[in-house]
Amino acid sequence: MEGTVQAPRSFQVRLAVAAILLAAFGVIAARLVPPYLHNYEFKGYLEETVDSKETASLREEMLRIRVIDGARRLGLPVQAGQVHISHSASGMSIDVRYVVPVDIYISTVILHFHTRAGAH
Numbered sequence: 001m002e003g004t005v006q007a008p009r010s011f012q013v014r015l016a017v018a019a020i021l022l023a024a025f026g027v028i029a030a031r032l033v034p035p036y037l038h039n040y041e042f043k044g045y046l047e048e049t050v051d052s053k054e055t056a057s058l059r060e061e062m063l064r065i066r067v068i069d070g071a072r073r074l075g076l077p078v079q080a081g082q083v084h085i086s087h088s089a090s091g092m093s094i095d096v097r098y099v100v101p102v103d104i105y106i107s108t109v110i111l112h113f114h115t116r117a118g119a120h
Helices: 009-051 060-073
Strands: 083-088 091-103 108-118
Touching (some): 009 060, 060 091
Antiparallel strands (some): 083 091
């Protein structure tokens, strides 16, 4: 064919591999990003909880239940033993450590989160 320039075969192969890798990274990112966004929302929820005048009068166990419910609404697997509430002269603090297993199709990645709010 006159007037047409064909890309070398090696360039086409590299382009195909790059497209496949880019798609794979996109799929993995789509699985890994949501837990980080939910953790960010959860931190905001904890800060609101610590700053609320209503929660200052709650018993520790009721406050723990409220924190767990907030985490569950965001799809976070927080258990009672992972919620640590402390009181000091500077105020109340809530410390939550939890893990989120994320299936990325070829393996499971365990994301570790440590979220805290209040006086430290």
